[in-house]
Amino acid sequence: MSSKVKKRTLINDIASHLEVSIATVSLVLNGKAKQSRISDAVAERVLKYVEEVGYKPNHLAKSLRTGKTHVIGLVVEDISNPFFATVAWLIEKQAFERGYRIIYCSTDNDPAKSKELISMFRERHVDGFIIVPSDGIEDEVQNILREQTPTVLFDRFLPGLATNYVVVDGAQGTYKAAQHLLEQGFRNIAFVTTNSVQTQMEARLAGYTKALEERGLAPKVKRVVASKNAEPLIAELHAFIQENRDSCDAIIFSTNYLSIYGLEAINRLQLQIPADIAVVSYDDHDLFRLYTPAITVIAQPIESIAKNVIDILLEQLQQPNDHAMVNDNRIVLPTALVVRKSSVKQQE
Amino acid sequence: MSSKVKKRTLINDIASHLEVSIATVSLVLNGKAKQSRISDAVAERVLKYVEEVGYKPNHLAKSLRTGKTHVIGLVVEDISNPFFATVAWLIEKQAFERGYRIIYCSTDNDPAKSKELISMFRERHVDGFIIVPSDGIEDEVQNILREQTPTVLFDRFLPGLATNYVVVDGAQGTYKAAQHLLEQGFRNIAFVTTNSVQTQMEARLAGYTKALEERGLAPKVKRVVASKNAEPLIAELHAFIQENRDSCDAIIFSTNYLSIYGLEAINRLQLQIPADIAVVSYDDHDLFRLYTPAITVIAQPIESIAKNVIDILLEQLQQPNDHAMVNDNRIVLPTALVVRKSSVKQQE
DNA sequence: GTGAAAGCGCTAACAG
DNA sequence: CTGTTAGCGCTTTCAC
Numbered sequence: 121m122s123s124k125v126k127k128r129t130l131i132n133d134i135a136s137h138l139e140v141s142i143a144t145v146s147l148v149l150n151g152k153a154k155q156s157r158i159s160d161a162v163a164e165r166v167l168k169y170v171e172e173v174g175y176k177p178n179h180l181a182k183s184l185r186t187g188k189t190h191v192i193g194l195v196v197e198d199i200s201n202p203f204f205a206t207v208a209w210l211i212e213k214q215a216f217e218r219g220y221r222i223i224y225c226s227t228d229n230d231p232a233k234s235k236e237l238i239s240m241f242r243e244r245h246v247d248g249f250i251i252v253p254s255d256g257i258e259d260e261v262q263n264i265l266r267e268q269t270p271t272v273l274f275d276r277f278l279p280g281l282a283t284n285y286v287v288v289d290g291a292q293g294t295y296k297a298a299q300h301l302l303e304q305g306f307r308n309i310a311f312v313t314t315n316s317v318q319t320q321m322e323a324r325l326a327g328y329t330k331a332l333e334e335r336g337l338a339p340k341v342k343r344v345v346a347s348k349n350a351e352p353l354i355a356e357l358h359a360f361i362q363e364n365r366d367s368c369d370a371i372i373f374s375t376n377y378l379s380i381y382g383l384e385a386i387n388r389l390q391l392q393i394p395a396d397i398a399v400v401s402y403d404d405h406d407l408f409r410l411y412t413p414a415i416t417v418i419a420q421p422i423e424s425i426a427k428n429v430i431d432i433l434l435e436q437l438q439q440p441n442d443h444a445m446v447n448d449n450r451i452v453l454p455t456a457l458v459v460r461k462s463s464v465k466q467q468e
Numbered sequence: 469m470s471s472k473v474k475k476r477t478l479i480n481d482i483a484s485h486l487e488v489s490i491a492t493v494s495l496v497l498n499g500k501a502k503q504s505r506i507s508d509a510v511a512e513r514v515l516k517y518v519e520e521v522g523y524k525p526n527h528l529a530k531s532l533r534t535g536k537t538h539v540i541g542l543v544v545e546d547i548s549n550p551f552f553a554t555v556a557w558l559i560e561k562q563a564f565e566r567g568y569r570i571i572y573c574s575t576d577n578d579p580a581k582s583k584e585l586i587s588m589f590r591e592r593h594v595d596g597f598i599i600v601p602s603d604g605i606e607d608e609v610q611n612i613l614r615e616q617t618p619t620v621l622f623d624r625f626l627p628g629l630a631t632n633y634v635v636v637d638g639a640q641g642t643y644k645a646a647q648h649l650l651e652q653g654f655r656n657i658a659f660v661t662t663n664s665v666q667t668q669m670e671a672r673l674a675g676y677t678k679a680l681e682e683r684g685l686a687p688k689v690k691r692v693v694a695s696k697n698a699e700p701l702i703a704e705l706h707a708f709i710q711e712n713r714d715s716c717d718a719i720i721f722s723t724n725y726l727s728i729y730g731l732e733a734i735n736r737l738q739l740q741i742p743a744d745i746a747v748v749s750y751d752d753h754d755l756f757r758l759y760t761p762a763i764t765v766i767a768q769p770i771e772s773i774a775k776n777v778i779d780i781l782l783e784q785l786q787q788p789n790d791h792a793m794v795n796d797n798r799i800v801l802p803t804a805l806v807v808r809k810s811s812v813k814q815q816e
Numbered sequence: 817g818t819g820a821a822a823g824c825g826c827t828a829a830c831a832g
Numbered sequence: 833c834t835g836t837t838a839g840c841g842c843t844t845t846c847a848c
Contacts, residue, residue, distance in 0.1 A: 131826065141834060143829095144834060145830080146826070152840045156833075180825080180826090185828090243527060406755070410732055412735065478841065478842090491843095492819075494843055506818080507817065521823050532826090533842050
């Protein structure tokens with residue numbers, strides 16, 4: 121036989137050393153000493169010895185038995201995007217403190233990958249889901265819900281599905297941004313967005329359109345194909361900006377990565393910001409603070425998003441099993457316009 | 469009783485439906501049909517039915533039984549740093565294809581947090597470790613090794629500990645960078661680094677020092693306290709650059725985040741790069757490509773690091789249990805100097 | 817070739 | 833108040 125080197129302490133070892141039953145140990149460890157009327161003396165001895173030998177229950181066995189893993193699956197669009205990375209980090213911190221672990225994965229906004237990840241998380245028996253839904257995963261989310269697994273969506277929601285969600289009022293964000301540019305005297309404001317019809321993107325577009333139409337100005341919208349492939353996107357934006365050089369004095373980008381590609385394109389065209397063209401980005405980024413000139417952004421309330429998401433989820437997680445789940449937490453948070461130099465008209 | 473809604477298919481269900489024993493099903497599913505001389509006909513029926521009902525074995529039960537979780541613990545310094553994020557992503561992709569899952573956590577280079585995370589991963593029964601070691605965790609790593617858990621360190625190693633590791637030849641990187649600056653005609657090259665004495669930081673410093681001393685020039689080293697708190701660091705660098713304004717015409721930063729803070733400081737001092745001061749950063753970053761001017765960097769071979777790490781780990785993971793582990797894979801990879809405008813002397 | 821059965825380590829009735 | 837015991841779902845030996 122192989123020489124077993126590992127010698128983890130088991131609940132058995134504890135019980136026999138202390139000459140009590142393993143049930144007693146288990147009960148004490150799970151805080152059920154009182155309700156099982158175990159003497160304080162015994163409880164204390166158990167706790168002390170457990171501490172002494174550094175006994176840790178085997179999570180696998182525990183989960184197999186209880187059906188609870190204390191793990192939450194976090195499905196985001198792209199964990200390398202600072203927005204999602206920060207939200208994920210905040211959620212993880214909060215969850216950790218309350219005894220939950222997070223496992224995350226990125227979908228790259230691909231429905232197939234989203235489905236695969238959700239299914240993987242289900243296999244792993246996560247206790248709850250936090251999802252940034254891509255299009256076309258209504259059925260999967262529906263399934264999770266039917267299984268009574270607590271779930272919260274964020275950043276966007278799935279219209280027609282009764283779920284909890286936490287989103288941001290993107291329309292109000294782009295509306296304020298457009299108004300700000302108008303006040304600064306820019307008149308030909310373009311809006312660069314993706315071809316996505318997801319709720320959050322449509323809202324951002326709507327806010328922009330509304331602001332322009334209120335002033336009787338015609339919106340100019342450029343939609344690009346969402347992709348992580350930088351060069352073609354930069355080229356496309358380069359072409360767009362070049363073509364509209366004379367008919368466009370400001371651009372609002374609907375996501376931080378579009379802005380970054382846009383800045384690269386503007387750079388290559390050797391245009392000056394904001395003299396030749398003003399820029400506002402939806403969503404903040406380190407780069408925008410550091411860029412010369414600093415870029416005006418529509419900032420999302422990251423802390424608040426994370427806090428709301430985890431609060432809703434944990435509340436449902438703590439619900440007793442037979443309690444019917446209600447998924448009617450719909451939170452909409454405001455954005456903040458952070459004005460920097462890229463959108464402020466210079467004195468001539 | 470609570471109304472059990474969930475109805476996962478179990479191996480039992482498969483067996484009874486097919487009127488074979490659960491052992492047969494298990495054997496077939498684990499590819500041991502042949503060696504258990506199960507008829508092809510039966511094997512096929514099993515596989516077909518399993519496919520049909522979409523049966524997935526319960527990982528928890530499987531792991532509890534086999535002692536293998538097929539999960540790898542990845543402990544990095546800071547997952548929000550693009551270098552670590554990219555390596556992690558590549559590792560995850562590779563591991564996934566070979567049936568392993570990754571769980572990651574950041575240590576922020578804090579020994580206490582590192583220890584906690586390693587212990588958490590052990591509790592979770594990870595099959596292997598990939599660690600970016602902070603100082604002072606020699607004992608924990610020693611423990612993992614003693615338990616025969618496959619482990620690979622990267623980015624740096626723990627001197628005096630016989631472990632597998634994958635690192636980069638940082639000394640050669642900074643040496644080449646310094647030489648490049650000297651060739652460009654810069655003579656007063658400073659080196660900004662942290663107060664860390666970890667192997668990778670010491671190597672980077674050594675390469676710089678060597679290049680200068682070979683030319684009979686005196687090194688000028690600024691050490692700052694490593695921290696994620698931006699403002700004090702920026703202020704410290706601001707002060708340093710200001711003080712040495714006349715005695716320093718180039719700076720090499722030893723990490724990407726130091727460079728970012730440095731750029732912010734240079735910005736605030738309204739110095740021109742490279743006219744007033746040339747800049748080279750160790751480690752690349754999106755920001756450095758996009759910055760005006762683009763920043764010269766010492767680039768690390770990210771793909772190669774990830775590939776080596778995962779290859780070494782998976783090889784050990786596939787080793788039969790009774791096979792004594794040897795931890796003598798020591799890989800040192802070269803860096804590449806990517807020259808951009810920030811370090812090229814302009815025509816006067 | 818196949819099936820029965822013994823656990824992996826833990827929890828939680830239930831019976832004393 | 834404490835101990836016995838029956839599983840959670842799966843793998844794997846060993847007897848048929």
